[in-house]
Amino acid sequence: MWQFFIRRILSAIPTLFVISFIIFAVLDLAPGDPTGNLPLTIPPEVREQVRQALGADDPFIVQYFKWVRQFFYYEPVALIEEMTGTTILGENNLRILSWQTRSPVFDLIAQRLPQTLWVVGLAYLFSILIAIPIGVISAYKQYSIFDQLGTFVALVGFSVPTFFTGLMAILIFSVQLRWLPSIYDTTLVVNDWSSFMQQVRQMIMPVMVLTFFNASQLSRFMRSSMLENLSQDYARTARSKGLQERIVVLGHVLRNSLIPVVTLIALGVPTIFTGAIITEQIFRVNGIGDLLIRGIYNSDIPLVQTLTFIFAVLIVLFNIVADLAYGFLDPRIRYG
Amino acid sequence: MKALTKIIVVLLVVALGHNAFAQRGSDGTVELLYWQAISILNPYLSGGTKDIEGSSVVLEPLARYDENGNLVPWLVTEIPTVENGGVSEDLLSITWSLRDDILWSDGTPFTAADVVFTGDYCMNPEAGCVSSNFFADIESIEALDDFTVRINFTVPKPFPYSAFVSAESPILQQAQFADCTGIAAQECSEENFNPIGTGAFMVAEFRPNDVVRFEANPNYREADKPAFQTVIIQGGGDAPSAARAALETGEVDWAWNLQVSPEVLMQMEAAGIGTVVTSFGTSLERLLINFANPDSALGDDRSEYMNGENPHPFLTDPAVREALAMAIDRAILVEIGYGQTGQVTCNIMPAPEIYASTANDGCEAQDIEAANALLDEAGWEMGADGVRSKDGVRLSVLYQTSTNAVRQDFQALIQEWWGQIGVETELRNIDAGVFFGNDPGSPDTYGKFYADIQMYTSSMAGTDPEAYMNRWRCDEIAGADNQWIGSNNHRWCSPEYDELSAELSVTAALEDRAEIVKAMNDMLVQENVVIPLVYRGDVSARSNTLLGTRMNSWDAELWNIADWYREGE
Numbered sequence: 001m002w003q004f005f006i007r008r009i010l011s012a013i014p015t016l017f018v019i020s021f022i023i024f025a026v027l028d029l030a031p032g033d034p035t036g037n038l039p040l041t042i043p044p045e046v047r048e049q050v051r052q053a054l055g056a057d058d059p060f061i062v063q064y065f066k067w068v069r070q071f072f073y074y075e076p077v078a079l080i081e082e083m084t085g086t087t088i089l090g091e092n093n094l095r096i097l098s099w100q101t102r103s104p105v106f107d108l109i110a111q112r113l114p115q116t117l118w119v120v121g122l123a124y125l126f127s128i129l130i131a132i133p134i135g136v137i138s139a140y141k142q143y144s145i146f147d148q149l150g151t152f153v154a155l156v157g158f159s160v161p162t163f164f165t166g167l168m169a170i171l172i173f174s175v176q177l178r179w180l181p182s183i184y185d186t187t188l189v190v191n192d193w194s195s196f197m198q199q200v201r202q203m204i205m206p207v208m209v210l211t212f213f214n215a216s217q218l219s220r221f222m223r224s225s226m227l228e229n230l231s232q233d234y235a236r237t238a239r240s241k242g243l244q245e246r247i248v249v250l251g252h253v254l255r256n257s258l259i260p261v262v263t264l265i266a267l268g269v270p271t272i273f274t275g276a277i278i279t280e281q282i283f284r285v286n287g288i289g290d291l292l293i294r295g296i297y298n299s300d301i302p303l304v305q306t307l308t309f310i311f312a313v314l315i316v317l318f319n320i321v322a323d324l325a326y327g328f329l330d331p332r333i334r335y336g
Numbered sequence: 337m338k339a340l341t342k343i344i345v346v347l348l349v350v351a352l353g354h355n356a357f358a359q360r361g362s363d364g365t366v367e368l369l370y371w372q373a374i375s376i377l378n379p380y381l382s383g384g385t386k387d388i389e390g391s392s393v394v395l396e397p398l399a400r401y402d403e404n405g406n407l408v409p410w411l412v413t414e415i416p417t418v419e420n421g422g423v424s425e426d427l428l429s430i431t432w433s434l435r436d437d438i439l440w441s442d443g444t445p446f447t448a449a450d451v452v453f454t455g456d457y458c459m460n461p462e463a464g465c466v467s468s469n470f471f472a473d474i475e476s477i478e479a480l481d482d483f484t485v486r487i488n489f490t491v492p493k494p495f496p497y498s499a500f501v502s503a504e505s506p507i508l509q510q511a512q513f514a515d516c517t518g519i520a521a522q523e524c525s526e527e528n529f530n531p532i533g534t535g536a537f538m539v540a541e542f543r544p545n546d547v548v549r550f551e552a553n554p555n556y557r558e559a560d561k562p563a564f565q566t567v568i569i570q571g572g573g574d575a576p577s578a579a580r581a582a583l584e585t586g587e588v589d590w591a592w593n594l595q596v597s598p599e600v601l602m603q604m605e606a607a608g609i610g611t612v613v614t615s616f617g618t619s620l621e622r623l624l625i626n627f628a629n630p631d632s633a634l635g636d637d638r639s640e641y642m643n644g645e646n647p648h649p650f651l652t653d654p655a656v657r658e659a660l661a662m663a664i665d666r667a668i669l670v671e672i673g674y675g676q677t678g679q680v681t682c683n684i685m686p687a688p689e690i691y692a693s694t695a696n697d698g699c700e701a702q703d704i705e706a707a708n709a710l711l712d713e714a715g716w717e718m719g720a721d722g723v724r725s726k727d728g729v730r731l732s733v734l735y736q737t738s739t740n741a742v743r744q745d746f747q748a749l750i751q752e753w754w755g756q757i758g759v760e761t762e763l764r765n766i767d768a769g770v771f772f773g774n775d776p777g778s779p780d781t782y783g784k785f786y787a788d789i790q791m792y793t794s795s796m797a798g799t800d801p802e803a804y805m806n807r808w809r810c811d812e813i814a815g816a817d818n819q820w821i822g823s824n825n826h827r828w829c830s831p832e833y834d835e836l837s838a839e840l841s842v843t844a845a846l847e848d849r850a851e852i853v854k855a856m857n858d859m860l861v862q863e864n865v866v867i868p869l870v871y872r873g874d875v876s877a878r879s880n881t882l883l884g885t886r887m888n889s890w891d892a893e894l895w896n897i898a899d900w901y902r903e904g905e
Binding site: 031032033034035036037038039040041042043044045046047048049050051052053054097098099100101102103104107108111112170174175178181182183185186187281282284286290291294297298299 | 369373375376381382383384385461462463464465466467468469519521522523524525528529541543544545546547549570571572573574577580581584585587588768769770771772773774775777778780781783792793794795796797803804814819820821822823
């Protein structure tokens with residue numbers, strides 16, 4: 001088990017290096033210019049100076065190694081300094097700076113993470129809590145009214161994009177009814193009941209829209225996995241042994257059906273950190289997704305590179321976690 | 337005498353209006369929405385207009401433009417001119433007299449040293465200062481005493497008001513930015529996020545690309561201003577949702593840059609919560625003609641001027657350009673794309689008024705028949721496929737622009753009109769970040785112009801057209817030799833035009849300058865080097881309870897935020 005874990009981690013390291021290089025190469029090849037959004041009244045010679053000051057004109061390989069050194073040396077040092085309050089490099093620390101804001105990329109991420117975790121994380125949690133019971137009941141009572149209705153709603157939720165449901169929600173709840181704000185205030189500090197309610201009010205719509213979308217997908221997986229297991233021999237054996245129906249379904253069938261679903265959930269965890277680009281834009285939840293898409297629009301290569309690489313790390317990591325979860329859920333799987 | 341005093345008192349009260357009796361901070365909070373969120377509050381390192389707008393709440397220039405494009409003294413006692421001795425007779429220097437009652441928001445006095453420092457800061461080539469063209473041709477900036485600054489130029493400057501004028505060139509505090517010059521400018525995020533200014537507000541909290549909160553400056557020079565205690569600039573989302581927040585839900589008091597279809601804006605305005613405000617500067621949507629051959633078969637030589645040795649196969653024919661211009665119905669374009677926020681124009685310089693030529697009036701009428709006749713006469717014969725040709729050259733153009741709903745509508749309409757005169761049009765749209773970028777590795781930039789015709793909006797900085805008109809000089813031609821950073825991407829060269837440009841650079845009297853600019857404008861338009869389409873306004877929306885705003889296209893929209901107030905409070 002531990003041996004397997006360590007082997008996987010070790011093999012992930014070269015993979016991640018290759019990924020970081022590919023991301024950098026793709027970003028470098030992609031057209032774009034950090035001065036592209038400046039007013040056209042600014043002459044091209046001045047833009048050239050700005051690019052030089054940013055280091056955007058350095059050769060590709062120089063930029064890449066600069067980033068590698070920053071990511072694996074200067075940033076960890078900055079983190080240690082932050083945590084221990086000591087000064088190792090202090091002023092001389094060349095942290096990764098965003099081209100748009102000229103501030104450390106990790107500071108931007110730290111500022112954006114709370115709202116993304118709250119909104120996208122809660123939506124993810126809710127969708128799991130909703131989707132599993134719906135999937136179980138739909139499968140158990142296959143072709144019942146509940147199943148038909150569940151199938152229909154899931155189909156709608158899955159096929160209607162969030163930019164549509166989000167806009168509808170805003171038109172109904174913000175424009176018509178005036179119940180909920182359409183702007184998410186990231187500076188809101190929750191310290192009493194009324195500010196807590198304000199936080200809830202501003203989170204309802206984005207969480208609702210994302211939950212609807214995620215839950216639709218997940219409930220279909222849960223349903224089909226349950227159906228597969230319900231007709232298995234072991235379920236019939238359990239029933240013929242005279243076990244209560246409740247124990248057969250929840251104790252035996254559900255546990256086995258959860259194996260693929262848990263994998264799916266584990267593999268989806270990185271998406272909580274990557275944020276929800278479209279939903280965040282619609283509701284102005286300025287989280288990680290919004291940070292990424294604005295970075296792309298403005299050709300902010302250090303920011304996009306760092307964010308994408310962190311996503312890659314998370315995806316590799318949760319793949320390992322999913323593999324390990326298999327072992328816990330399914331005793332037949334042993335890691336040698 | 338008594339009556340006269342009375343009248344003066346009455347006039348004063350009327351002029352000062354509400355604010356004469358208001359107290360600083362009595363009107364609470366004003367919420368602004370900039371859908372392109374603010375990234376940095378140092379305008380010299382800005383990545384776009386939004387950052388200049390945000391910093392204008394805090395930082396102030398010596399002089400700025402009002403909504404009519406007139407220079408207004410801001411941190412100085414008067415605008416220097418040759419008449420009042422502020423500008424030397426030989427036009428080689430300008431002397432600004434600073435007000436002596438200005439304090440920075442931290443309570444320290446504002447002096448000439450700060451002005452000199454700001455000049456050095458931006459003129460340092462390593463700083464990557466985006467406003468460095470405001471400091472062009474400056475030999476030195478010196479403080480004559482604590483409140484007098486003299487700028488010496490290397491060449492005579494008929495229009496010396498660019499350094500330290502307008503929101504793009506405000507004064508930084510020397511004490512704060514002293515360690516942030518040159519290459520260090522990039523790393524001073526603390527200073528760049530929290531600049532100390534002389535404006536009505538100061539930065540209280542800044543979250544890059546998200547939200548900025550400003551509080552009233554306790555050391556502001558006018559004791560009863562600003563009326564608001566707090567200014568919040570929210571960011572994020574897109575233009576339509578920003579319009580909705582100001583006009584339909586009333587969540588914000590001001591929404592900036594609403595590039596939304598005119599019908600949608602009118603519908604939203606009907607809710608009665610907010611008002612759409614428009615102002616006109618020099619923004620002009622135009623078609624640009626390529627005078628060099630962009631044929632991809634030429635390889636590295638495509639769209640290169642090569643001293644006129646690589647002419648465009650048919651766009652160098654004046655009759656073709658004329659016919660293309662005549663086939664366009666500008667009134668329909670304005671109606672579809674801009675509504676009240678656009679006007680039909682026939683000039684490259686639509687404003688300020690003294691520079692606007694009247695020689696081209698009447699160009700706006702569409703005349704397909706005449707265009708066809710013109711092409712017939714020039715020997716372009718209609719082929720069986722409805723496309724004209726002459727000596728084996730087909731009138732087939734590639735027409736590119738940036739990706740944007742209005743622009744794609746324009747492309748489709750113009751394609752249709754040109755089809756009616758026997759010109760085949762292939763359309764192409766490119767992401768704005770790529771198109772307006774200067775990445776020398778990308779073939780899709782407006783600077784390289786690997787197409788026959790392209791369309792975009794451009795405008796000039798400030799109110800003096802000299803630098804703007806110089807964009808069409810022969811020595812500005814863009815090409816591989818200058819990494820495509822020349823501003824003449826038409827590759828059009830006219831010695832006559834260059835002569836006018838040289839004349840302009842040594843002419844001081846405003847009326848004479850205006851005559852030359854008009855002549856240059858007429859040349860560009862009558863030769864159809866540029867085909868002006870729409871004179872575009874800037875569009876914002878304000879809440880009906882927010883008063884005192886004066887929408888401005890010549891400076892930041894928030895230029896007079898010190899005077900904003902809430903109705904009835």
